[in-house]
Each structure stands twice: as C-alpha cells, then as structure tokens.
Amino acid sequence: MKINEKFGVLNIDTTLYKTRISSRFSNRIPYKPVDPHLILSFIPGTVLDILVKPGQTVKKGDDLMILDSMKMQNQLKCNIDGKVKSILVSKGDRVSKGMVLIEIE
Amino acid sequence: MAINKKIKELQEKREKVLLGGGEQAIEKQKALGKRTARERIMALLDENSFNEYDLFVEHDARDFDMAKKSLPSDGVIIGSGTIYGAPVAIFAQDFTVAGGSLGLMHSRKITKIMDHALEMRIPLIGINDSGGARIQEGVNSLAGYGEIFFRNTISSGVIPQISVILGPCAGGAVYSPALTDFVFVVDKISKMFITGPEVIKTVLGEEISMEDLGGARVHSEITGNAHFFALTEEECFDQIKRLITFIPWNNGQKAMAFEPREPKPEYNINKIVPEDPTLPYDIKDVIRSIVDFSDFFEIMELYAKNIVIGFGRMGGRTTGFVANQPLEMAGVLDVDSSDKAARFIRYCDAFNIPIITLVDLPGYMPGVDQEHAGVIRHGAKLLYAYSEATVPKLTVIIRKAYGGGYIAMSSRHLRADFVFAWPSAEIAVMGPEGAANIIFRKEIMSSDDPNGTRKQKIEEYKEKFANPYVAASRGYVDAVIEPSETRKFLMHSLNVSENKIIQMPEKKHGLPPF
Numbered sequence: 001m002k003i004n005e006k007f008g009v010l011n012i013d014t015t016l017y018k019t020r021i022s023s024r025f026s027n028r029i030p031y032k033p034v035d036p037h038l039i040l041s042f043i044p045g046t047v048l049d050i051l052v053k054p055g056q057t058v059k060k061g062d063d064l065m066i067l068d069s070m071k072m073q074n075q076l077k078c079n080i081d082g083k084v085k086s087i088l089v090s091k092g093d094r095v096s097k098g099m100v101l102i103e104i105e
Numbered sequence: 106m107a108i109n110k111k112i113k114e115l116q117e118k119r120e121k122v123l124l125g126g127g128e129q130a131i132e133k134q135k136a137l138g139k140r141t142a143r144e145r146i147m148a149l150l151d152e153n154s155f156n157e158y159d160l161f162v163e164h165d166a167r168d169f170d171m172a173k174k175s176l177p178s179d180g181v182i183i184g185s186g187t188i189y190g191a192p193v194a195i196f197a198q199d200f201t202v203a204g205g206s207l208g209l210m211h212s213r214k215i216t217k218i219m220d221h222a223l224e225m226r227i228p229l230i231g232i233n234d235s236g237g238a239r240i241q242e243g244v245n246s247l248a249g250y251g252e253i254f255f256r257n258t259i260s261s262g263v264i265p266q267i268s269v270i271l272g273p274c275a276g277g278a279v280y281s282p283a284l285t286d287f288v289f290v291v292d293k294i295s296k297m298f299i300t301g302p303e304v305i306k307t308v309l310g311e312e313i314s315m316e317d318l319g320g321a322r323v324h325s326e327i328t329g330n331a332h333f334f335a336l337t338e339e340e341c342f343d344q345i346k347r348l349i350t351f352i353p354w355n356n357g358q359k360a361m362a363f364e365p366r367e368p369k370p371e372y373n374i375n376k377i378v379p380e381d382p383t384l385p386y387d388i389k390d391v392i393r394s395i396v397d398f399s400d401f402f403e404i405m406e407l408y409a410k411n412i413v414i415g416f417g418r419m420g421g422r423t424t425g426f427v428a429n430q431p432l433e434m435a436g437v438l439d440v441d442s443s444d445k446a447a448r449f450i451r452y453c454d455a456f457n458i459p460i461i462t463l464v465d466l467p468g469y470m471p472g473v474d475q476e477h478a479g480v481i482r483h484g485a486k487l488l489y490a491y492s493e494a495t496v497p498k499l500t501v502i503i504r505k506a507y508g509g510g511y512i513a514m515s516s517r518h519l520r521a522d523f524v525f526a527w528p529s530a531e532i533a534v535m536g537p538e539g540a541a542n543i544i545f546r547k548e549i550m551s552s553d554d555p556n557g558t559r560k561q562k563i564e565e566y567k568e569k570f571a572n573p574y575v576a577a578s579r580g581y582v583d584a585v586i587e588p589s590e591t592r593k594f595l596m597h598s599l600n601v602s603e604n605k606i607i608q609m610p611e612k613k614h615g616l617p618p619f
Binding site: 001007010012013014015016017018019020021022025028031043044045046069070094096 | 308309310311383384385386387410411431432433434435436437467468470471472473474507535536537538539542
C-alpha cells in the first residue's frame with residue numbers, strides 16, 4: 001500500500017468500499033440488450049454476398065447476407081419483420097466481430 | 106592399457122554431443138537473452154549434482170531426408186540431481202537442436218524421466234523451449250505428446266510437477282505445463298499459445314504480436330496459466346529453488362521442517378487493520394505478522410489480486426495461506442479469485458500442507474459479466490475444494506464475513522477444524538447498509554425522515570448483528586481472540602491437528618465443478 005494512495009470506490013450491496021479498482025473492472029463493457037434491428041457479425045470474416053437491397057421489405061427468417069468465416073459460409077438471417085434501412089458493408093469487405101452490417105426498420 | 110583408449114573414446118563422444126546444436130545455434134540462443142539447456146540445468150541444480158541419462162540417444166526417422174541429419178541427444182537433456190539436497194528429476198528441451206522440436210525419441214526421453222520421477226516419488230521439473238512437434242516425424246510426434254500428457258495426469262497429486270517456460274511453447278505442447286502444478290514464466294522469453302498470431306490473422310483477420318497474445322505478462326495477469334513471473338532466467342531459478350523448500354517430495358511426506366522463527370517486529374498486527382470495514386489495508390502485512398520470520402512466498406501475485414495465496418511457515422512447518430485482499434476490489438470473490446484459491450487449496454490438500462484462511466470480504470462480485478462468465482460454477486469450486494480438503498483447516502475472521510462469502514471462506518460448515526474471530530469481525534448475511542434497507546424497508550419508506558430512520562436502523566443492525574458473538578453463541582466460531590493472540594492460537598491448533606484423520610466415503614473420484 002502506498003502512502004496517500006488514491007483509491008476508487010466499489011459498491012457491494014449498497015455499501016461503498018474504498019479500494020483499488022482493477023483495470024478489468026473499469027474497462028468492462030456494460031451490458032446492452034440485443035437490438036433485433038441491428039444485424040451484427042457474430043464472428044470475424046469476409047462478406048461473400050449481400051442478398052437484399054436498401055428499402056426492401058424483409059420477413060423474419062429471410063436470408064440477408066452470406067458471411068465467409070473459418071472456411072464456412074454462414075447465412076445471416078433476419079430476426080424481425082421490417083424493411084432494410086441501410087447496408088453498411090459491401091461485397092468483399094472484411095469485418096470484425098460485433099460490427100453492424102445491416103440495419104432493419 | 107586398452108581401457109584407457111576406450112575411456113578416451115567415450116570422452117570424445119561426450120564432448121561432441123555436449124555441444125548440442127553447435128556454436129552458431131548457441132550464439133543465436135544467447136542473442137535472445139536465453140541460456141542453453143545445459144546451462145539452465147546447471148544453474149538450477151546443486152553444484153555437481155546433475156546425473157545425465159540418454160546422452161547418446163538418436164532419432165531413427167527416415168522420411169524427408171531425416172536419415173542424413175544427426176540431432177545430438179535428440180534435442181532434450183534428461184537426468185536427476187538435487188536442489189538444496191532435495192532430489193529432483195529434470196528434463197530441458199534444447200532449442201539449439203532442431204528448435205527443440207519433439208520427435209519420437211525426444212518424447213521417449215521425457216517420458217523415461219517422468220516414469221522415473223513417479224516411481225522414485227521425487228519432484229519433476231520440465232524446462233520447455235521448443236518449436237513444437239517435429240513435423241517430419243508425423244504422428245509419432247503426436248503420440249509423444251499424448252504419452253507426456255498421460256503421465257502428467259497420472260503423476261498429478263503424487264509428485265510435485267513444475268513447468269518452466271523458457272522459450273516458445275505452442276500448440277499441443279502447452280497442455281503438458283497446463284497439467285502440472287506450477288508454471289514459471291520469464292518476461293519477453295516465455296511464449297505460450299494454442300494457435301499463433303499467423304493462424305489467427307489468416308482465419309479471423311485479427312492482428313496481434315506473440316508477446317501480446319501469449320507472453321509472460323499475459324499468462325501471469327490475464328489468463329492465470331502461469332503461477333510465477335520473473336524478469337530474468339536467474340530470478341526464475343531462484344523462485345523455483347525457493348518453492349522446492351516449501352513443498353514435500355511427494356504426497357506421502359510432509360514438507361521439510363525448518364527452525365521456528367518469530368515474525369519480525371515491524372509487522373505489528375495491532376496496527377494493520379482499520380476498524381471501519383469499508384477501508385482498505387494490505388492483507389499480506391497481516392500474514393507477515395503471523396508467519397515465521399515474516400517470510401511469505403506468494404503464488405500468482407499478479408492474477409486475481411483480490412485473493413492472496415501462498416506459503417509461509419508456522420513453527421518451521423510449511424502452511425498454505427488463503428486470504429481475501431481488501432486492498433484490491435475490496436477483496437470480493439469472483440470467477441478468477443475462486444478459481445485461483447480453489448486450485449491452491451486442492452494443491453495443499455494433495456501434499457499434506459495445512460491451510461490457514463484469513464477472512465475479510467464483502468461477498469461475491471455482482472455483475473452481468475460475472476454471471477455470464479459462470480460465477481456459479483467457478484464460485485462452487487471454492488466450496489468444493491474446502492469441503493473436500495482433509496488437511497488441517499484453520500480460519501481467522503478478521504472483519505467482514507458476509508453472506509455466501511462467509512460460507513465459502515473455510516467456514517465451520519465446510520468443516521474447518523478451528524474458526525477464530527477477531528472482536529472486529531462482522532459475521533452476517535450482508536453488510537449493515539444493505540440488510541437495514543431490506544429488513545426495515547417499510548419503516549424507512551413510511552418515515553417522515555427516511556434518511557434519519559435509515560441511519561438509525563443501520564446502527565441498530567450493526568449493534569445487534571455486525572459482530573462475532575452471534576456466530577460464537579452457536580459455536581460456529583470457536584473463540585473470539587485478540588489480534589495479538591492470533592499466532593499463538595494458530596500454532597497451538599496446528600500442533601493439535603498434526604495427526605488429524607478424517608474418513609471420507611469411498612468413491613472413485615468426486616465431480617468438482619471444473
């Protein structure tokens with residue numbers, strides 16, 4: 001323990017504790033509920049084909065895109081009924097995990 | 106005499122092989138800040154204690170022009186020697202010979218010394234510095250790894266197994282260290298991973314350096330695969346030697362006894378812990394105020410710092426310490442700290458080392474990340490490890506012991522042999538603030554002065570329940586003691602439990618929540 005060390009505060013069961021806060025805790029990504037309007041890449045890969053166009057009406061279960069990853073062709077399906085608002089990637093793009101690929105409205 | 110000629114012949118043969126991969130390869134090794142395999146063995150073992158076996162072993166691979174290649178000792182040195190007089194079996198992969206790659210005979214040398222260690226019931230030390238499987242030898246290489254993993258598993262809990270990573274250790278090779286008891290790494294030298302940066306880039310498009318992927322720091326701070334971190338090979342060997350003094354040669358023995366020594370006076374147990382349970386302090390100072398000569402040998406110092414584990418001596422005898430660390434994340438239990446402590450408890454139990462647990466924690470860490478990371482399953486490991494352990498278990502409750510955390514930290518209910526509490530102990534379902542908010546919700550809500558009522562109710566709860574005497578009145582705590590009496594009580598309890606015997610129901614093995 002260093003003299004005059006500045007501590008953080010951790011709340012456990014509404015009691016506030018003066019303590020060192022780990023970088024893992026302070027850097028954690030707060031949880032966000034899944035938004036069915038956003039089609040995300042669930043794995044890094046390459047966009048092999050885009051099967052819809054902006055403005056197109058889509059139904060739950062429709063194929064939207066083929067994502068090539070780990071030597072597999074993955075069909076990305078629509079979660080809800082709606083309309084394609086925008087497509088944020090193009091054919092041949094390499095995408096990382098968790099990127100927004102298509103927005104549905 | 107004819108025999109002299111033969112002796113000369115042997116000497117010549119030896120000299121040729123002792124050079125390993127040759128001067129050029131040795132220079133390359135040195136340029137990386139690494140010692141040769143032979144230098145490492147000499148640095149680690151007592152002087153002149155090393156007996157080498159299988160110096161003249163050669164591979165008999167024929168494919169891919171291997172027949173023309175001579176690989177001295179097939180890239181690995183095996184033998185036995187002593188550390189502070191304690192016998193150890195040792196192997197060291199020689200990176201200067203074909204990159205320390207593992208072929209059939211290389212693996213047979215390793216398994217030979219492993220069998221030897223198990224049969225002789227002596228510790229095994231493996232120095233890993235290898236590019237991986239010798240691809241030219243195909244499935245024979247894989248067979249070699251499998252034979253090593255099998256022996257690691259069979260020897261587990263019988264003899265101490267120590268892995269030293271002093272170079273690359275990639276692919277299947279990492280699983281041998283992972284199966285052993287203690288893994289030592291050195292900054293910038295050790296590299297461990299299942300798939301390297303190149304494969305990750307090709308398959309997933311993610312770019313990362315070898316160091317950031319599986320360097321010594323990563324495994325000491327993030328993954329928990331390594332137990333000891335050093336800046337140089339020399340420091341690493343000192344750590345290994347020190348560890349050897351704390352552990353027994355095998356599971357049928359106790360660790361070497363030393364002369365008892367009093368703790369150093371600068372660690373004053375009465376002055377370390379603040380009264381307010383929300384304020385931090387360094388629990389290691391409390392440990393140092395209790396153990397012989399204030400000498401505490403910490404394990405996994407950089408990983409899950411909210412719990413502290415390691416060895417110290419009480420009256421000359423090795424003792425394992427598990428302690429919440431209020432200085433880091435208030436000492437909460439979470440996925441990583443439960444995992445860290447549970448494995449250490451099982452180690453102590455396997456090797457007849459009594460466990461002292463120091464308790465000061467606010468409970469389990471709340472959070473989506475914790476729940477989704479499996480805090481139920483990982484937290485349960487701690488309960489399992491303490492319940493299953495039959496070595497003497499001593500517990501000291503220093504301040505907070507709330508809720509599930511109280512139960513998990515070697516409570517009476519998990520069959521701790523002796524439970525002591527300081528007068529500052531608060532043994533309760535949760536902290537006074539949280540408890541008062543729930544129990545007196547109606548009163549607080551309907552009050553004209555909710556804040557005043559809340560404060561008053563918190564005080565009431567503190568008065569009644571935030572102390573050791575409720576637990577003591579049920580016999581869950583054996584004695585409420587003054588901090589300055591801690592060492593005396595612990596030493597006495599350890600003496601009393603020297604011959605502890607517990608009968609467990611017969612079973613093939615339990616099913617810990619791995």
